Amino acid sequence: MSGFLQNTFNGLVGGAFYALLALGLAVIFGMLRVVNFAHGAFYMLGAFGAYVLLAEAGVPFWAALVIMPLALGLLGMVLERAVIHRLTRLDPLYNFLLTFGLTLILQDLVKSRYGVQSSPYATPTELSGSVDFGLFDFPTYRVFILGFTVLLCGAVWWVLGRTRIGMVVRAATERPELTRAFGIDVGKWVTPVFGFGIALAGLAGVLAAPMRAVNPLMGADLIIVVFAVVVIGGLGSIFGSVAAGFGIGLIQAWGEAYLSDFPIVSQTVVFVVMAAVLLWRPAGLFGREEAPA
Amino acid sequence: MRRSVGVAAASAAVAALVTGCGGGGPQSGGDQKLTGDKIVLGVLNDQSGAYSELSGKNSVKAVEMAIADFKAKYGDKAITKNISVETADHQNKPDVANSKAQEMYDRKGVDAILDVPTSSAALKVADVAKEKKKLYFNIGAATTELTGKSCNKYTFHYAYDTYMLAHGTGTVTTQQVGKNWYILYPNYAFGQDMEKSFSTAIGAAGGTVVGKDGAPFPNTSGDYSSFLLKAPTLNPKPQVLGTMQAGAELVNVVKQYNEFKLRDKGIGLAVGLMFITDIHSLTPAALAGTTYTDAWYWNFDQQNREWADKFQKETDTRPSFAHAANYSAAMQYLEAVQAAGTDDADAVVKGLEGKEVNDVFLRNGKIRAEDHRVLHDAYLAQVKPQAEVTEPWDYVKILKTIPAAEAFRAPSPDCQM
Numbered sequence: 001m002s003g004f005l006q007n008t009f010n011g012l013v014g015g016a017f018y019a020l021l022a023l024g025l026a027v028i029f030g031m032l033r034v035v036n037f038a039h040g041a042f043y044m045l046g047a048f049g050a051y052v053l054l055a056e057a058g059v060p061f062w063a064a065l066v067i068m069p070l071a072l073g074l075l076g077m078v079l080e081r082a083v084i085h086r087l088t089r090l091d092p093l094y095n096f097l098l099t100f101g102l103t104l105i106l107q108d109l110v111k112s113r114y115g116v117q118s119s120p121y122a123t124p125t126e127l128s129g130s131v132d133f134g135l136f137d138f139p140t141y142r143v144f145i146l147g148f149t150v151l152l153c154g155a156v157w158w159v160l161g162r163t164r165i166g167m168v169v170r171a172a173t174e175r176p177e178l179t180r181a182f183g184i185d186v187g188k189w190v191t192p193v194f195g196f197g198i199a200l201a202g203l204a205g206v207l208a209a210p211m212r213a214v215n216p217l218m219g220a221d222l223i224i225v226v227f228a229v230v231v232i233g234g235l236g237s238i239f240g241s242v243a244a245g246f247g248i249g250l251i252q253a254w255g256e257a258y259l260s261d262f263p264i265v266s267q268t269v270v271f272v273v274m275a276a277v278l279l280w281r282p283a284g285l286f287g288r289e290e291a292p293a
Numbered sequence: 294m295r296r297s298v299g300v301a302a303a304s305a306a307v308a309a310l311v312t313g314c315g316g317g318g319p320q321s322g323g324d325q326k327l328t329g330d331k332i333v334l335g336v337l338n339d340q341s342g343a344y345s346e347l348s349g350k351n352s353v354k355a356v357e358m359a360i361a362d363f364k365a366k367y368g369d370k371a372i373t374k375n376i377s378v379e380t381a382d383h384q385n386k387p388d389v390a391n392s393k394a395q396e397m398y399d400r401k402g403v404d405a406i407l408d409v410p411t412s413s414a415a416l417k418v419a420d421v422a423k424e425k426k427k428l429y430f431n432i433g434a435a436t437t438e439l440t441g442k443s444c445n446k447y448t449f450h451y452a453y454d455t456y457m458l459a460h461g462t463g464t465v466t467t468q469q470v471g472k473n474w475y476i477l478y479p480n481y482a483f484g485q486d487m488e489k490s491f492s493t494a495i496g497a498a499g500g501t502v503v504g505k506d507g508a509p510f511p512n513t514s515g516d517y518s519s520f521l522l523k524a525p526t527l528n529p530k531p532q533v534l535g536t537m538q539a540g541a542e543l544v545n546v547v548k549q550y551n552e553f554k555l556r557d558k559g560i561g562l563a564v565g566l567m568f569i570t571d572i573h574s575l576t577p578a579a580l581a582g583t584t585y586t587d588a589w590y591w592n593f594d595q596q597n598r599e600w601a602d603k604f605q606k607e608t609d610t611r612p613s614f615a616h617a618a619n620y621s622a623a624m625q626y627l628e629a630v631q632a633a634g635t636d637d638a639d640a641v642v643k644g645l646e647g648k649e650v651n652d653v654f655l656r657n658g659k660i661r662a663e664d665h666r667v668l669h670d671a672y673l674a675q676v677k678p679q680a681e682v683t684e685p686w687d688y689v690k691i692l693k694t695i696p697a698a699e700a701f702r703a704p705s706p707d708c709q710m
Binding site for chain 1: 341342343345346347506507508509511513514515516518519520522523526540541542544545548549551552553554570571573574575576578579
């Protein structure tokens with residue numbers, strides 16, 4: 001029983017990363033109709049930024065947790081204005097290719113400066129112990145990640161559901177033309193929302209630095225699963241992306257724990273779920289069918 | 294000796310014709326017999342991916358150092374001063390390795406290919422070397438198949454293999470740390486091969502593998518916690534976690550091993566394959582006390598250290614064992630050409646077979662004629678606690694030298710030259 005609880009807890013921690021990344025992808029897709037392939041690269045930059053700040057300027061984890069999302073969010077806004085914005089009127093494929101190209105550029109820039117070998121990043125000492133839950137104990141850092149992510153997702157939900165900004169974003173996501181017709185300047189919110197999505201990816205990267213290998217390809221490895229999560233949750237669905245993120249984390253953890261004798265099954269279970277969801281509900285579990293044009 | 298350019302060119306042409314006909318004639322004393330009056334070494338390895346740090350461009354530097362040292366040693370007596378290096382990136386892909394190797398031998402005039410990490414790519418290049426009858430010194434790959442059923446007359450396996458890694462670490466860790474093992478391996482050819490080699494070595498040393506699991510490869514989630522949580526619950530409880538993951542995956546396993554505090558729960562860590570570059574990225578603190586088998590260590594003695602200092606001047610970093618082995622293989626090849634007086638592959642192979650060698654990489658080295666396994670001393674290494682690390686890159690202490698005769702397996706009956 002305690003083994004099952006531990007694996008469940010682990011699944012939720014893994015799912016927290018998926019949820020943060022998928023949430024960012026979902027708001028960006030909802031607002032801009034851009035499938036941001038560069039999301040994994042920004043996650044990588046978040047982790048690398050934390051490493052560089054610590055190694056070269058002695059900036060601790062907690063400061064990096066604030067600095068990196070802000071810096072990357074800003075970079076995201078600049079990129080949106082400079083290039084992505086120009087392609088939004090064309091076929092979505094153009095921006096997909098653009099962000100794919102950006103990914104390669106960012107990865108290779110980091111690679112040429114820091115090499116492919118993973119860079120060291122220690123767990124902050126305040127969080128390096130473990131917490132006793134009675135039935136089992138668990139690394140404090142993982143407990144922190146889970147709590148922090150749940151709070152953050154809750155905050156995002158509150159902003160979207162209860163504030164005026166959130167209302168505009170939701171309206172613009174679901175019926176952009178109609179929202180404009182009411183005299184609301186949707187364009188004004190596009191850039192900050194893109195920056196916010198990127199900031200979430202950067203934040204996930206900083207959180208990952210102490211427990212995952214920090215190297216230029218860390219984002220590329222993860223992003224494929226995150227895309228599957230977004231598709232399962234429903235493209236552009238904010239609640240769906242978070243729920244699917246945690247759900248997929250759980251499925252992966254249980255799969256690895258209880259199906260380890262069938263590696264083919266535990267490795268492909270995410271994509272099997274994705275295929276099943278696409279057959280059953282093409283718009284994803286929580287997505288809405290696009291209104292016919 | 295090299296007075297007349299005309300004579301040299303003519304004899305080169307003769308040599309080209311002779312090798313072109315597929316038979317190397319006996320060497321008449323004094324004549325120069327180099328194809329094109331030059332020697333070309335080819336370094337074929339990973340220059341951008343996961344293994345580019347432990348081999349990559351710095352392996353090319355090591356080979357260039359060997360050429361410079363060779364020229365300095367022989368001066369005007371050198372068989373030629375025209376020695377160059379060709380390099381290519383095989384991206385760890387067998388098909389790319391195959392075509393690059395063909396291009397090197399056929400079009401770039403390469404006499405010997407060096408390095409080639411990634412076992413599947415290494416095996417392809419062995420086939421090309423056999424077909425083209427040109428030399429190939431494998432350094433970066435671990436599979437024992439290179440000296441097993443894929444062995445051939447022109448291929449030498451130089452630095453290490455899965456038997457060496459498993460035999461050293463498996464045996465000594467079982468005797469000194471604990472008898473009960475839990476093995477975690479990446480579920481593909483290399484990992485499965487390592488798991489088998491380790492299980493055999495552990496069994497032979499009187500230990501037991503109480504559990505083993507193949508983790509997905511590549512592991513996209515980067516998470517190993519389900520395996521790490523399972524380890525302490527096994528009955529009997531393992532005393533050693535043996536991880537066969539490599540590179541970034543090893544980094545993930547070790548980070549999470551520390552997170553779950555398995556060392557405090559009485560489970561030590563043994564690593565199947567680790568390079569000094571891995572310790573650098575994990576920091577010695579994360580690995581303190583971990584044992585593994587090393588083919589060479591830069592700060593083992595004064596001779597190694599002097600070479601490592603020269604290497605650092607060229608590259609700004611300390612050498613991995615693969616870098617030192619590339620230097621050594623290039624040097625031994627050039628020495629063999631010098632001694633044979635020709636770059637004819639069959640003559641050079643004949644000179645190398647059975648040769649006993651000592652250099653900065655090969656200690657008590659011997660090039661075994663039966664399967665072309667290059668035997669040399671190996672080392673059981675242990676990562677130092679952070680407090681004992683007094684200079685950058687000096688991360689391990691050598692617990693034990695494993696004599697050349699014990700470090701590698703006996704010639705395999707599968708090898709038919």
